[in-house]
Amino acid sequence: xxxxxxxxxxxxxxxxxxxxxxxxxxxxxxxxxxxxxxxxxxxxxxxxxxxxxxxxxxxxxxxxxxxxxxxxxxxxxxxxxxxxxxxxxxxxxxxxxxxxxxxxxxxxxxxxxxxxxxxxxxxxxxxxxxxxxxxxxxxxxxxxxxxxxxxxxxxxxxxxxxxxxxxxxxxxxxxxxxxxxxxxxx
Amino acid sequence: xxxxxxxxxxxxxxxxxxxxxxxxxxxxxxxxxxxxxxxxxxxxxxxxxxxxxxxxxxxxxxxxxxxxxxxxxxxxxxxxxxxxxxxxxxxxxxxxxxxxxxxxxxxxxxxxxxxxxxxxxxxxxxxxxxxxxxxxxxxxxxxxxxxxxxxxxxxxxxxxxxxxxxxxxxxxxxxxxxxxxxxxxxxxxxxxxxxxxxxxxxxxxxxxxxxxxxxxxxxxxxxxxxxxxxxxxxxxxxxxxxxxxxxxxxxxxxxxxxxxxxxxxxxxxxxxxxxxxxxxxxxxxxxxxxxxxxxxxxxxxxxxxxxxxxxxxxxxxxxxxxxxxxxxxxxxxxxxxxxxxxxxxxxxxxxxxxxxxxxxxxxxxxxxxxxxxxxxxxxxxxxxxxxxxxxxxxxxxxxxxxxxxxxxxxxxxxxxxxxxxxxxxxxxxxxxxxxxxxxxxxxxxxxxxxxxxxxxxxxxxxxxxxxxxxxxxxxxxxxxxxxxxxxxxxxxxxxxxxxxxxxxxxxxxxxxxxxxxxxxxxxxxxxxxxxxxxxxxxxxxxxxxxxxxxxxxxxxxxxxxxxxxxxxxxxxxxxxxxxxxxxxxxxxxx
Numbered sequence: 138x139x140x141x142x143x144x145x146x147x148x149x150x151x152x153x154x155x156x157x158x159x160x161x162x163x164x165x166x167x168x169x170x171x172x173x174x175x176x177x178x179x180x181x182x183x184x185x186x187x188x189x190x191x192x193x194x195x196x197x198x199x200x201x202x203x204x205x206x207x208x209x210x211x212x213x214x215x216x217x218x219x220x221x222x223x224x225x226x227x228x229x230x231x232x233x234x235x236x237x238x239x240x241x242x243x244x245x246x247x248x249x250x251x252x253x254x255x256x257x258x259x260x261x262x263x264x265x266x267x268x269x270x271x272x273x274x275x276x277x278x279x280x281x282x283x284x285x286x287x288x289x290x291x292x293x294x295x296x297x298x299x300x301x302x303x304x305x306x307x308x309x310x311x312x313x314x315x316x317x318x319x320x321x322x323x
Numbered sequence: 324x325x326x327x328x329x330x331x332x333x334x335x336x337x338x339x340x341x342x343x344x345x346x347x348x349x350x351x352x353x354x355x356x357x358x359x360x361x362x363x364x365x366x367x368x369x370x371x372x373x374x375x376x377x378x379x380x381x382x383x384x385x386x387x388x389x390x391x392x393x394x395x396x397x398x399x400x401x402x403x404x405x406x407x408x409x410x411x412x413x414x415x416x417x418x419x420x421x422x423x424x425x426x427x428x429x430x431x432x433x434x435x436x437x438x439x440x441x442x443x444x445x446x447x448x449x450x451x452x453x454x455x456x457x458x459x460x461x462x463x464x465x466x467x468x469x470x471x472x473x474x475x476x477x478x479x480x481x482x483x484x485x486x487x488x489x490x491x492x493x494x495x496x497x498x499x500x501x502x503x504x505x506x507x508x509x510x511x512x513x514x515x516x517x518x519x520x521x522x523x524x525x526x527x528x529x530x531x532x533x534x535x536x537x538x539x540x541x542x543x544x545x546x547x548x549x550x551x552x553x554x555x556x557x558x559x560x561x562x563x564x565x566x567x568x569x570x571x572x573x574x575x576x577x578x579x580x581x582x583x584x585x586x587x588x589x590x591x592x593x594x595x596x597x598x599x600x601x602x603x604x605x606x607x608x609x610x611x612x613x614x615x616x617x618x619x620x621x622x623x624x625x626x627x628x629x630x631x632x633x634x635x636x637x638x639x640x641x642x643x644x645x646x647x648x649x650x651x652x653x654x655x656x657x658x659x660x661x662x663x664x665x666x667x668x669x670x671x672x673x674x675x676x677x678x679x680x681x682x683x684x685x686x687x688x689x690x691x692x693x694x695x696x697x698x699x700x701x702x703x704x705x706x707x708x709x710x711x712x713x714x715x716x717x718x719x720x721x722x723x724x725x726x727x728x729x730x731x732x733x734x735x736x737x738x739x740x741x742x743x744x745x746x747x748x749x750x751x752x753x754x755x756x757x758x759x760x761x762x763x764x765x766x767x768x769x770x771x772x773x774x775x776x777x778x779x780x781x782x783x784x785x786x787x788x789x790x791x792x793x794x795x796x797x798x799x800x801x802x803x804x805x806x807x808x809x810x811x812x813x814x815x816x817x818x819x820x821x822x823x824x825x826x827x828x829x830x831x832x833x834x835x836x837x838x839x840x841x842x843x844x845x846x847x848x849x850x851x852x853x854x855x856x857x858x859x860x861x862x863x864x865x866x867x868x869x870x871x872x873x874x875x876x877x878x879x880x881x882x883x884x885x886x887x888x889x890x891x892x893x894x895x896x897x898x899x900x901x902x903x904x905x906x907x908x909x910x911x912x913x
Contacts, residue, residue: 168507168508172446175446175449176449179449179450183450214637214638214641218634218637218638221633221634224633225478225479225632227454227474227506227509228454229508
């Protein structure tokens with residue numbers, strides 16, 4: 138009783154985030170119907186979840202099924218919420234937390250345009266070779282490199298290209314799959 | 324119609340509704356749904372009720388759905404017709420009410436052209452529906468409509484929208500029946516995991532201070548769930564409280580009943596929640612109005628949560644045993660395993676627990692100062708309850724103080740008898756909801772317990788009630804204020820009553836008469852009973868203007884930033900102290 142003597146807080150309880158945040162990669166298999174991506178993105182923006190990366194493409198054409206790979210950051214509780222919220226969406230077949238399942242392969246593709254001449258141009262080419270990037274377009278003043286790898290490898294390559302004349306980057310975002318003989322259930 | 328014969332889209336809509344067993348729909352015509360309205364005119368299986376605003380149609384459908392357990396159906400036109408449905412859709416989403424809204428849309432080739440009365444209906448309603456569809460091919464229409472009913476009524480119920488462009492309504496296509504709808508992806512879990520049920524029974528059997536905390540999920544799981552809940556309480560002898568949405572699942576006159584819990588719940592319900600050692604939550608979702616301060620919410624208890632929606636679990640409150648499943652199946656399994664084990668609660672501990680609860684009860688937290696000259700709002704609800712309790716009565720409410728007083732003072736004995744906007748808190752819900760309830764139960768006594776502010780938000784639906792001779796009773800607790808807004812301003816904003824007083828209320832008696840209904844006014848306690856009886860005996864729509872004590876506030880209350888064991892009781896504060904109850908820090912955070 139006598140509530141007026143002490144107190145803080147609110148009817149809308151505002152909790153300081155105490156739990157550590159984790160980054161997880163989720164694979165979401167959905168019906169490829171109009172608006173399904175808007176639905177998934179709307180869930181994230183509407184409920185205040187983070188999207189670090191999102192990629193989507195139809196993976197089974199005959200069944201019109203798409204796979205969305207989402208990299209997201211949140212506390213354990215929030216990540217659990219995200220999975221439950223995704224699972225209950227009508228066009229969602231299944232949700233897998235690749236990070237939780239353990240051994241996962243994540244890859245991203247980038248196309249990196251570098252412009253320059255002389256020594257800088259040569260240096261860019263040498264570095265590209267070291268990173269196993271392929272030249273997919275060239276003029277006398279520019280290259281476009283294609284590079285596949287983990288996001289941090291691509292980040293590193295891009296940062297090395299900055300002083301060598303980096304002018305444009307296109308990245309696909311992360312696609313993920315778990316190792317081993319088992320397939321994700323759909 | 325011979326098999327394989329082609330039908331127009333509009334015919335398919337009506338055929339699908341009839342095949343889904345729909346008898347009543349609520350709606351409003353307009354350019355983009357005229358083909359459907361033309362079909363409505365030419366058939367007699369589905370009866371259409373013309374509302375005065377599409378929001379009214381959605382709330383009427385909600386009232387219809389919640390009082391019957393069936394799916395509510397709305398038809399609205401494109402553009403403003405669809406946007407007017409948004410409040411009702413959101414309301415139904417938050418309160419898990421099954422509803423199918425069919426909207427017209429501009430012809431397919433005009434979509435995206437900013438055509439007359441065009442809006443992105445599926446875009447706008449995506450976050451406020453369980454699912455929605457834009458039908459681009461008439462051959463998909465029947466399947467989508469049946470799928471829409473399936474999604475709305477299965478799992479955790481909710482609203483869906485089917486947006487049908489005008490050319491699809493005119494176009495001809497194949498009809499398919501509703502049978503064998505097995506959704507390719509949407510298969511919510513209904514039957515609980517038996518291992519978890521056994522763990523739950525183990526835990527309950529050890530309880531010394533158990534409590535059942537139930538919610539709207541028990542109502543949504545059907546009458547069986549309420550029967551099972553009663554059986555479970557009888558079998559174990561444990562106390563039970565419920566959210567606003569769950570009222571009626573357990574009888575309000577039952578001896579194990581503690582009253583509603585939460586912000587305006589009873590002292591005994593909230594104290595028991597705080598001090599319990601095992602909490603069994605069935606079909607409720609630990610809403611912020613229920614839990615109060617989260618870090619002080621029932622700190623010493625082990626928690627079991629049975630819910631159809633896994634996303635409600637561990638969302639705000641971490642629980643020890645989370646059981647995904649329908650409330651009826653969950654309770655059935657609990658009872659079966661409990662009986663098979665011959666389990667029983669520790670009798671001595673339970674008696675001690677009840678002794679403690681009786682001490683809390685003795686505080687009589689709903690007590691208010693009675694008055695001989697002015698009608699106290701609580702008294703008005705008490706008299707309304709006493710004079711209607713033996714009848715086949717359905718109550719709807721608007722949102723605010725009157726809603727909380729209705730929850731506190733009207734005892735609901737059966738499920739599906741209270742229709743109220745719990746999650747969204749939609750002022751203006753009650754009147755159209757009463758229209759929907761009366762359509763479903765033509766012989767019943769349907770009363771909208773209203774406030775003078777809320778009722779004006781959808782007052783035009785009085786005209787619908789008059790048109791269809793629906794004898795709803797609108798019982799307005801008239802205090803000239805937005806009472807709950809004023810109460811918060813008094814508690815939290817230095818008693819500065821910013822825009823919460825209505826200086827130009829209509830004369831509700833004359834207003835009733837203008838609509839073609841009956842107006843009744845009561846201003847003194849000694850005339851209240853006779854006037855209420857007059858209202859009950861009037862076979863027409865009635866607006867009852869009950870002039871009540873205009874500064875009365877709703878207590879008990881868990882104020883901002885407080886826990887369940889830290890309530891303000893009505894008797895403890897004089898009106899002049901009301902502004903000092905919550906400190907500055909608490910005020911900032913609400």
